[in-house]
Amino acid sequence: MDRYARHLSLLELGPRGQSALAGSSMAIVGCGGLGAATAMYLTRAGVGSLTIIDRDVVDEHNLHRQILFSEKDVGRPKAVVAKECLEAIDGGVRIVPYQRSLDPSSIHLLKGVDVIVDGTDNLTTRFLLNDHSVKHKIPWVYGGAVATEGMSATFVPPGPCFRCLFPSMPPPGSLQTCESAGVLGPLPPLVAAIQATEAMKLVTGATPRKTLLYIDPWQGVWREAELEKQRDCPCCVGGEYPYLDLDKKDMVTKLCDGGKVQIVPSKKAKGLVRALEKRYPQGAVRDDMFVLSVNGIELVIFDDGRALVMGAGEEEAKNIYSRFIGW
Ligand SMILES: [Zn+2]
Numbered sequence: 001m002d003r004y005a006r007h008l009s010l011l012e013l014g015p016r017g018q019s020a021l022a023g024s025s026m027a028i029v030g031c032g033g034l035g036a037a038t039a040m041y042l043t044r045a046g047v048g049s050l051t052i053i054d055r056d057v058v059d060e061h062n063l064h065r066q067i068l069f070s071e072k073d074v075g076r077p078k079a080v081v082a083k084e085c086l087e088a089i090d091g092g093v094r095i096v097p098y099q100r101s102l103d104p105s106s107i108h109l110l111k112g113v114d115v116i117v118d119g120t121d122n123l124t125t126r127f128l129l130n131d132h133s134v135k136h137k138i139p140w141v142y143g144g145a146v147a148t149e150g151m152s153a154t155f156v157p158p159g160p161c162f163r164c165l166f167p168s169m170p171p172p173g174s175l176q177t178c179e180s181a182g183v184l185g186p187l188p189p190l191v192a193a194i195q196a197t198e199a200m201k202l203v204t205g206a207t208p209r210k211t212l213l214y215i216d217p218w219q220g221v222w223r224e225a226e227l228e229k230q231r232d233c234p235c236c237v238g239g240e241y242p243y244l245d246l247d248k249k250d251m252v253t254k255l256c257d258g259g260k261v262q263i264v265p266s267k268k269a270k271g272l273v274r275a276l277e278k279r280y281p282q283g284a285v286r287d288d289m290f291v292l293s294v295n296g297i298e299l300v301i302f303d304d305g306r307a308l309v310m311g312a313g314e315e316e317a318k319n320i321y322s323r324f325i326g327w
Contacts, residue, residue, distance in 0.1 A: 033188025035119020
């Protein structure tokens with residue numbers, strides 16, 4: 001317990017709070033700027049177990065803000081690198097990494113955790129998280145960081161939910177993303193510090209913040225607005241969870257991060273990496289992924305059939321995927 005001495009002497013935590021942290025199980029969805037930092041703070045805080053779900057590999061342009069990763073990690077899966085880094089920080093924390101995209105087929109990975117921390121970069125996944133949270137009464141801590149502006153809110157069922165705040169999906173292209181607007185390097189770890197604090201408060205029985213927080217450290221702004229439950233909210237009032245049962249078609253998504261396209265096939269493969277290794281000697285196996293370069297386009301294929309395609313548009317990515325996988 002020596003390493004937590006400064007928590008033990010903290011009035012807000014003390015031995016009781018620290019032991020609640022040690023008995024807690026948390027999940028972080030998305031291990032980018034926000035998720036990498038919350039993972040680090042929560043590991044250092046001595047949580048019992050931390051599930052990390054991330055679909056991406058480390059890119060060089062992640063390094064200015066994603067504080068778990070270094071140059072040697074470029075090209076490796078974030079969830080795997082995160083596990084290595086976090087275990088080096090505190091070997092007593094159980095780290096459970098998943099190289100997965102969070103979608104209705106993988107949402108069961110979040111069953112039984114005490115708190116979910118949002119490190120995603122898109123609204124579809126947040127709507128899915130919210131449906132899961134309201135349905136199974138699991139609190140979650142939202143975070144967002146674009147340009148110099150950060151947001152966070154803590155949603156605790158049966159209180160106001162994310163869809164009380166954002167009732168419906170805005171039209172594609174109407175929201176700023178890290179890709180279009182950039183992001184200030186120190187911003188995600190700042191928002192993550194707030195998210196990690198809220199997660200710690202939730203599992204130690206403290207009262208979570210009841211407001212939507214907006215910060216802009218560049219402008220020196222910190223503002224809060226009351227979260228209000230909407231009487232016509234389809235989710236927390238109406239009990240509708242449409243994002244949990246999206247129809248099962250192949251999902252092709254352009255990722256916010258670095259001109260990548262992700263393909264999640266409706267069918268799940270097994271043993272695909274070994275099969276591809278035999279079929280395509282020009283490719284290579286790295287960290288349980290099959291990596292292949294074709295005319296400047298890079299394909300990273302996971303064992304279950306999911307793929308990341310770098311250097312191609314959505315249509316071209318789909319074509320090249322079906323050319324090599326045959327789906
Ligand atoms: Zn609601």
